[in-house]
Amino acid sequence: MSDKHAKHKSKYTADRMIPGAFEGETVTRRRFMTGTAHTAGGIAAAAFALPALGFALGPIFKKTPHTWQTVGPASSFSEDNYVPVVVTLTPGIGEAGTSTAYVRKFNPKIDTDPYDASTPYIAISSRCAHLGCPVRWVDAAERFICPCHGGVYDLLGKRVGGPPVRPLDRFYTRVEGESVQIGPRFSVNSELRRFSPRDPGEPLDGIGQYLYPSRPTERKL
Amino acid sequence: MNQREKEEYLRDYSILKAQGKPFFPYAVAKDGAMACVVMVVIIAMSLVLGAELGPKANPTTTTYVPRPEWYFFFLFEVLRVVKPPSLVPLATIGVPTLGMILLFLLPFYDRSPERRPERRPIATITGIAVIGAMAFLTYSGANAGSPTAIELKTPQTVLNAGGQTLAEYEAGKKVVAQSGCLACHKIGENGNDGPGPQLTNIGARLERQGIARTLVNPTAPMPSFKNLPPKKFNAVVAFLTQLK
Amino acid sequence: MPRLPKLPAPPLPAALQAPPPRPGEGNGKAGPLEQGKQAGITVVDWVDERTSLSGAGRWLLFRKVPKGTNWFYTLGSATMFAFLSQAVTGVFLAMYYRPDPAGGAYESIRHVTNEVFLGQFVRGMHKWGSSVMVILIFLHMGRTFFFGAYKYPRELNWVIGVVLLILTMVMSFTGYLLPFDQRAYWATIVGVNINGTGPLVGPYLSDFLRGGGEFGATTLSRFYAIHMLLIPGLLAALIGFHLYLVAKLGTTAPPWSKAKERPELLEAEV
Numbered sequence: 001m002s003d004k005h006a007k008h009k010s011k012y013t014a015d016r017m018i019p020g021a022f023e024g025e026t027v028t029r030r031r032f033m034t035g036t037a038h039t040a041g042g043i044a045a046a047a048f049a050l051p052a053l054g055f056a057l058g059p060i061f062k063k064t065p066h067t068w069q070t071v072g073p074a075s076s077f078s079e080d081n082y083v084p085v086v087v088t089l090t091p092g093i094g095e096a097g098t099s100t101a102y103v104r105k106f107n108p109k110i111d112t113d114p115y116d117a118s119t120p121y122i123a124i125s126s127r128c129a130h131l132g133c134p135v136r137w138v139d140a141a142e143r144f145i146c147p148c149h150g151g152v153y154d155l156l157g158k159r160v161g162g163p164p165v166r167p168l169d170r171f172y173t174r175v176e177g178e179s180v181q182i183g184p185r186f187s188v189n190s191e192l193r194r195f196s197p198r199d200p201g202e203p204l205d206g207i208g209q210y211l212y213p214s215r216p217t218e219r220k221l
Numbered sequence: 222m223n224q225r226e227k228e229e230y231l232r233d234y235s236i237l238k239a240q241g242k243p244f245f246p247y248a249v250a251k252d253g254a255m256a257c258v259v260m261v262v263i264i265a266m267s268l269v270l271g272a273e274l275g276p277k278a279n280p281t282t283t284t285y286v287p288r289p290e291w292y293f294f295f296l297f298e299v300l301r302v303v304k305p306p307s308l309v310p311l312a313t314i315g316v317p318t319l320g321m322i323l324l325f326l327l328p329f330y331d332r333s334p335e336r337r338p339e340r341r342p343i344a345t346i347t348g349i350a351v352i353g354a355m356a357f358l359t360y361s362g363a364n365a366g367s368p369t370a371i372e373l374k375t376p377q378t379v380l381n382a383g384g385q386t387l388a389e390y391e392a393g394k395k396v397v398a399q400s401g402c403l404a405c406h407k408i409g410e411n412g413n414d415g416p417g418p419q420l421t422n423i424g425a426r427l428e429r430q431g432i433a434r435t436l437v438n439p440t441a442p443m444p445s446f447k448n449l450p451p452k453k454f455n456a457v458v459a460f461l462t463q464l465k
Numbered sequence: 466m467p468r469l470p471k472l473p474a475p476p477l478p479a480a481l482q483a484p485p486p487r488p489g490e491g492n493g494k495a496g497p498l499e500q501g502k503q504a505g506i507t508v509v510d511w512v513d514e515r516t517s518l519s520g521a522g523r524w525l526l527f528r529k530v531p532k533g534t535n536w537f538y539t540l541g542s543a544t545m546f547a548f549l550s551q552a553v554t555g556v557f558l559a560m561y562y563r564p565d566p567a568g569g570a571y572e573s574i575r576h577v578t579n580e581v582f583l584g585q586f587v588r589g590m591h592k593w594g595s596s597v598m599v600i601l602i603f604l605h606m607g608r609t610f611f612f613g614a615y616k617y618p619r620e621l622n623w624v625i626g627v628v629l630l631i632l633t634m635v636m637s638f639t640g641y642l643l644p645f646d647q648r649a650y651w652a653t654i655v656g657v658n659i660n661g662t663g664p665l666v667g668p669y670l671s672d673f674l675r676g677g678g679e680f681g682a683t684t685l686s687r688f689y690a691i692h693m694l695l696i697p698g699l700l701a702a703l704i705g706f707h708l709y710l711v712a713k714l715g716t717t718a719p720p721w722s723k724a725k726e727r728p729e730l731l732e733a734e735v
Binding site: 160 | 277278279280281282283284285286287297300301303304305306307308309310312313367368369396399400401402403404405413416417442444446448449453
Binding site: 222227230231232233234236237238239240241242243244245247248249251252254255256258259260262263264266267268270271272274275276277278279280282285287288289290291292293296309310313314321324325327328329331332333334335336337338341344345348352 | 525526527528529530531532533534536538539540542543546547550568571574575578585586588589590591592593594596597599601607610611612613614615616617618619620623624627630631634637638641644645646647648649650651652655659660662663664667680715716718720721722723724
């Protein structure tokens with residue numbers, strides 16, 4: 001092999017023992033080909049991975065439309081006791097998209113909180129603020145009781161005992177003619193300050209509202 | 222393990238391996254026998270226990286008492302026991318994540334060359350303690366009664382008395398179960414231990430009058446039960462008096 | 466074509482082995498019976514000539530296992546066997562299942578349980594097989610832990626094993642929702658909300674699992690796809706790697722067995 005390649009023998013490849021290096025190759029050329037291999041592979045992988053990932057993650061950023069639904073005539077709710085009503089959270093999947101809300105007329109003696117002053121009816125979600133089990137309203141004790149991990153809430157949905165991290169969630173309410181309508185859900189902290197709806201188990205007091213930010217799917221009305 | 226210990230292990234292991242038997246058919250025979258046992262167990266469980274299908278999912282329920290599959294009972298029990306709300310994220314995410322990280326990194330912090338369990342007391346005791354804790358949590362999770370029912374055996378004295386006493390006892394039991402007392406009090410295996418005191422033996426600690434007075438004029442946060450109809454109220458008092 | 470070396474003959478007892486043909490018999494040509502006998506061996510040879518798989522097979526099967534391995538060492542393969550059983554029963558359950566939260570899911574499971582031939586049996590095998598697999602994987606992990614089998618050089622295999630354990634628990638969790646009965650629904654709600662309590666990422670994670678802010682039309686199909694395609698694929702791939710490492714590094718010897726120098730080696734020293 002005493003041709004012209006002998007003169008151009010690279011001092012960078014052969015003596016550096018790069019695996020697979022051939023005679024006459026330069027480091028620049030080799031780095032170019034290595035870079036091409038990595039870039040092309042990366043682009044090809046990204047070409048299917050990114051759309052698929054975006055497709056799977058898409059629902060996280062899709063805003064749920066707000067709806068108002070009639071839950072009954074105004075006469076069916078009293079000032080001092082809750083009436084369970086069925087609300088639809090996700091339309092189109094039948095019973096699986098529904099939930100229970102406890103509704104009661106605004107009572108100035110109990111609902112002294114300024115945030116509630118403009119609410120004609122108090123509608124409380126049946127999802128426990130601990131981990132989402134179905135709470136039941138116990139009339140005799142005037143308590144909401146969670147059957148899973150022992151959460152207890154008072155008449156206003158504030159925590160009395162057990163592990164729940166915030167009061168029970170509520171729904172916006174309004175009166176249309178003679179009927180009571182229920183709107184989107186919202187969460188409250190222990191002072192009944194309103195926040196965009198959070199999932200159960202996410203505290204809203206102090207630093208909690210920043211540790212568990214609101215999501216694009218569920219914004220406040 | 223330092224380099225010398227590593228080489229020592231590899232040398233010992235290669236000798237042990239050279240003295241061993243081939244994987245096929247000796248180990249495979251054992252594995253095959255075990256596979257048969259596994260299949261027999263699965264098939265027997267399927268035949269005996271069947272595939273139960275509960276009532277259809279109903280998100281509007283207010284009476285259903287959710288319970289997980291048995292292998293998540295330990296987590297369920299942890300969630301039930303951790304009461305202070307500020308510790309809830311610790312119980313749901315913190316402790317399980319920490320456990321997983323400790324499990325992942327086990328070979329990287331336990332680097333001693335010793336392998337015999339009796340010569341690594343810390344690892345062995347920790348392992349047994351973790352298994353014991355999981356077993357205990359699973360057991361108590363499995364026995365966690367519903368907070369809306371009382372599964373207490375009627376005492377013999379009440380059964381013997383019969384008539385009015387028995388009827389009042391049963392009625393009181395029902396009212397207590399439905400009135401949410403178990404949210405804060407434990408009665409037998411049912412209910413939550415706290416914030417209220419256990420009521421399993423309340424009859425031995427308080428007189429009939431005392432129980433009635435507490436129900437009407439309780440200390441916060443317990444609500445007053447003075448609005449209960451007198452018949453139900455008397456039944457509750459009668460039931461609680463019998464808990465000795 | 467050059468003749469390649471044949472695979473070693475199977476160790477048949479002498480009585481069963483065909484006698485070699487006498488000289489002059491059959492004129493050197495093989496009869497149809499003999500050709501049929503040869504066909505199987507020829508096929509194996511043909512495949513092996515093009516794949517060289519027999520070497521890998523021999524490496525996997527005829528590797529030595531140290532002395533003293535006992536029944537505790539079958540727990541790993543038993544777990545894998547439970548996984549195979551789950552995979553097969555799961556595939557057939559998928560033929561009947563409809564991931565439709567509006568009522569189709571519950572109805573299809575009810576149909577499988579009550580009306581399909583052997584339906585309750587196969588569903589029972591899948592349901593209880595999951596419990597058996599969880600028990601076996603914990604027992605296998607306990608054996609590895611107490612025997613110190615996760616130490617050098619098998620650290621990576623322990624890490625893969627922990628990933629397999631987590632994936633198995635994820636399988637249990639996602640499989641839970643599919644029958645769509647009360648227990649399934651509420652356990653899923655609680656499970657998703659547990660994920661939601663992780664600071665900062667939690668809320669987005671639970672939105673991802675649900676496919677939206679509330680339990681919706683695609684939540685069930687999400688869980689179905691994760692349960693049926695994503696996790697089983699990962700599990701199978703990792704089980705393969707786990708096994709490769711077991712074969713490469715060798716089954717651990719029980720911690721009590723001590724390597725004795727073989728007598729002939731000691732004699733050689735004298």
